[in-house]
Amino acid sequence: MEGIKLGPEEIKFITLFESLTGSKIKDCLIEENGGITFVVEEKELGRCLGKGGRNVKRFRDLTGKSVHVVGYSSDLSQFVRNIFSPAEVAKVLLSGDGKTVTVEVKPGFKGMALGEGKRRLARARKLVGRFYGVKDIVVKTSAS
Numbered sequence: 001m002e003g004i005k006l007g008p009e010e011i012k013f014i015t016l017f018e019s020l021t022g023s024k025i026k027d028c029l030i031e032e033n034g035g036i037t038f039v040v041e042e043k044e045l046g047r048c049l050g051k052g053g054r055n056v057k058r059f060r061d062l063t064g065k066s067v068h069v070v071g072y073s074s075d076l077s078q079f080v081r082n083i084f085s086p087a088e089v090a091k092v093l094l095s096g097d098g099k100t101v102t103v104e105v106k107p108g109f110k111g112m113a114l115g116e117g118k119r120r121l122a123r124a125r126k127l128v129g130r131f132y133g134v135k136d137i138v139v140k141t142s143a144s
Contacts, residue, residue: 004130014038016062021048021055026072029126035066037123039131042071042082068123076101076132083124087113090142099135101128104142113139 006014010028013036018025027039040048048069049056056067073079077092080103091104103124105113114121121139128134 013063013065017048017055017059017067020058021050023048027127027130029123029130031119031123033066033117033119035068035119036063037068037070037127039070039072039127042073042078045069045071070127072131076128076134079131080124080128080137083127084113084120087120089113094134098133101134101137103137103139105139107141110139110141 004027006028010030013030014025014028017023017028017038023040023044025038025040029037029039031037038048050058056069059065059067070079071082073082076094080092080101081089084103084105087109088106089103089109090106091102093102093104094100095102103113112120115123121137125134125137128137
């Protein structure tokens, strides 16, 4: 498993976001485009976002960074679904060797699942690798 290693910049953003939300952040991922993804316990998701997304907006206004918040689940399938939300995921399959996850999305949702420039897929690969040791994620359209 890759593990979670946080540098000074990630720690700075976690501290700020925790102070704005009152929630405990599990992980922070700074993406290549400068966006930031925070991972929080699923039950903390509402508090992190704030009413009408106000906490995310305040963080964005203070830092100039786009923000994504993902609910962590100890269940791999649910965590993957949380990362790809709002794309409708039909199935999450783990390969026999545990190194590849295949995500089947409902027809019409593949583009949303991949994200612009495949950013959502890249985010998913990094987060699932950090928490579950998975090496790759493949997105397919389900038959139904």
